[in-house]
Amino acid sequence: MDRTTLPRLNTFAGLSLILDRVAEKRDEATWVNEQAASAHARYLLLDALGQTYLLPGRDALRWLDSGEREQLLGELKATFLGFAGERPHFLLALDDGDHAAELETRLSARRAGLRDVGLQLAADEAGLFAYAKGLAHWQRETRFCARCGSPVVLVASGHRAQCTNAECGRMHFPRTDAAVIVIVEHEGACLLGRQAGWPKGRYSTLAGFVEPGEALEDAVRREVAEESGVIVGDVHYHSSQPWPLPQSLMVGFTATAVSRTIRLRDHELEDARWFTPQDIVDGLADGSFLPSPPLSVSFRLLAHWLQQRAGLDLEALVARRAG
Known part of the structure; x- marks a missing residue:
């Protein structure tokens, strides 16, 4: 695959472009408390299910300022996330479901999960939500x-x-649990699979968790062979995506298969098959093919492959079908 033209950043990625985590200051309690009391401080509130609060009628986070935090949740310990611009950002994680519902009313806000609004939020807010959600999950567990x-x-x-x-x-x-996800190609076609519980027609790139003592490239070869029986040769890094659902890092790859022989070896996949760009175009047009949601790196891997191999825009094709 031509890697001279890489796709746009994956959803939830690129947080370092706007956030300085200031990790070296986390142990300085006095300094952290000063930032928490600052008039510039912002607080991201998560409930026990990892949902956050949004502004009414808008796809934007409902941040608390230091005054609201003190008034509503002064007893709740905050987690320092870092600085975005000159503003310190913090996480407040609730354990009380009743309290969370009460706050929804008091803040005139609505609650939503990361999977539901990850694409609707601005990229910086989506990244901060993902960061906070992953950290809060680890704290609870x-x-x-x-x-x-x-x-x-x-x-x-x-x-x-x-x-x-x-x-x-x-x-x-x-x-953070490392997982590999890969688009495998062979002579103009890509390998996609589906699980039995997925919506009708949905096919995705193959993925799986990295095992101890295993290089990422070796994990790609093993997972593809275990799930589909396809033998992979060359493997190349593509991009990555934090996936705090609940605590994974998806590491994306492109790979080339030795042949197109498919032998489903376990019960994880209901089906696996090779798709040419035309197969995908036709399947989207007649409704027999459904890609992974645009939220995921799987969608980005397929989109990049289609662009590189056939000059096709997957988002445009999906939008045309939806319209």
Whole structure:
């Protein structure tokens, strides 16, 4: 694949372009507290399901200022996310479902999940939502030490958890599960598969989690072989996407198959087949083919492949079908 022209940033990616995480300051409690009390501080509020609050009638985050935070949630410990421009940004994670519903009324806001509004939000807000959601999930899931079973407490402004057992004291860091996702091609066609529970006609690039002691390229070859029986040769990095649903990092690749022989080897895929660009055009036109949602890197991998191989715009083709 020609990598001289890469696609636009994947959804939730590019956060470093607008956010300085200032990781070196997380242990400085006095400094963090000063930023939290600043009139410039902004707070992103998440409920126990990882949903956030949006402005009424708009696809935009309902940020709290420091005054609202103090009035409504002064007892709730905040997690420092970083600086965007000159404004410190924080996360407030709720555990109380009733409280979350009450706040929806008091803030004149509505709640929505990342999967629902990830494409509707501005890119910087979508990235911040994804960052906060992934961190909040880890905080909720990390309550006890994996070594000795004692309770842990959050330190470093919510970015580490420390065992409270003085004889252990182990530090725990936010977990991210690496997964590979790949568009495999062979002589003008790409390999796509579908799971039984997906909407009718939906096909996606193949994906799977990386195993211990495994290079990313080796994970691509193993996953493709396990799911479809297709043997992959060359593998090249394409792009990545944070996927905090709940805690993954999707690492995208392009790959070339040795042959088109498909042998479904497990029960993960209901079907796998090779698609030419014309097959995809025809399938979108008659409704027999449905790509992954545009939110995902899978959609971007297919879009880039179609553009490079046939000069086709996948978004335009999908929009034409929807219209």
